[in-house]
Amino acid sequence: MTLTPSATLALVILFLAMSFGAIAILAFVNLRQARITSRRLAGMPGSVSGRAPTKKIKPAKNLVALIGKHLTLPDAKEISKIRFSLSQAGFYSAKSVPVFYAVRLAAILVPQFILLGSAAFIGSDFSPNLLLKISILLIVVGMFAPGYFIRSRTNNRMLSAREGFPDFLDLLLSCIEAGLGLDAALNTVAKELGQRYPVLKINLDLLNLELMAGRRRHEAFKNFAERLGLEEARALTVMLKQSEEMGSSLGNALRTFSDELRSKRMLLAEEKAMALSAKLTVPLILFIFPTLMAMLLLPAAARLSVTFGG
Missing domain, CATH: 1.20.81 (Receptor-associated Protein)
Known part of the structure; x- marks a missing residue:
């Protein structure tokens, strides 16, 4: 059973929509839990009314850090390791780890939407196999690109x-x-x-x-x-x-x-x-030595060809 390009495109869009929906629900639930926790710490339970209200947490504030925070690994050692790597790269903010994971997620999902939009506009020029290969390549690049950027910045x-x-x-x-x-x-x-x-x-x-x-x-x-x-x-x-x-x-x-x-x-x-002399040996043998041999032997080869050919 083979899927038509339109069916494949619809399945990919459905998968990405479900992924973003799950992330949004998870962020909303944790935001609500954070509000309840802040009320309890302030001495105002969420179920009791008539008391002084606490400051409202803006849902749009630090949304990138909020999404990435709940996608981090549960292992505290791994989070500490990532935080240390980010500090070596020059990111000292307390929210650098959630932002890093959110950026890594965006680096995987955003190119997929761009690819789907390009495929929808171009139309039949994209076959399903080519679309799948490009999608896999973009996923691999999105998984490793943020880490490579952090390592490159740290080395610099x-x-x-x-x-x-x-x-x-x-x-x-x-x-x-x-x-x-x-x-x-x-x-x-x-x-x-x-x-x-x-x-x-x-x-x-x-x-x-x-x-x-x-x-x-x-x-x-x-x-x-x-x-x-x-x-x-x-x-x-x-x-x-x-x-x-x-x-x-x-x-x-x-x-x-x-x-x-x-x-x-x-x-x-x-x-x-x-x-340096030892490192130059391989380039000398591969590039310079054949050129010198060609310069030395080509005149003699030309004369021999003229002599025996005439």
Whole structure:
């Protein structure tokens, strides 16, 4: 039994309509439950009338975050992992996880509607098999595109932070040697790095806020290193902890650490330069060597063909 293109299109539209209907019902039920919960927390049960009403929750407010919130995985560890990945990519909002899941859902469903609309306008140019293949391709792309965007953004931010980390250490060392405390030095460095390295500035501002809130310095620097995702930042955290525990001079420790970091970066640059010749071997063999052989042998081959042909 084969379905006609119109029947296939109708089935796909029905499936998408049922999906959106289920999502809308789920969002409405959870919104109603949130209203009841807010009334109970305020001391006003939902079944009792005549008391002061609470503030109404706007249904349209943060609708994207509301839909995505109830599509998240129930595992708290998985949600924490996604939240950490989003923070590394620069999304620090409390609603970033629901919005991420809502965007991932939209990336799957919206292209399907666009495809169906295109098929309806174009008409017979789309066969059912071609429509199904394009639909599957769009679903696969929609499933992996948001994650790829987050990873790409995280890598770009890590490269930017790694580029500015030596300047951050130099400024921090200069401020401490000038007589500032570590907290005041961090505030000054965050202001100085704001224009050139905004990634470092945002993470330094978060670090300063954690210190102002009373978090232990080692824990605040550990969170700072995890957000940046740099080995240099993790090493700085360990160095500061050891310096604080042993009572050594922070300026001398920072100077030694900065010198070691620059030596390490120089060794990495030399390693990459030495590996360049080995990486160029394959392009030389595949592209340049055949071209040289053709340039050397073509004149001789032409002369031989003229000699033996004449």
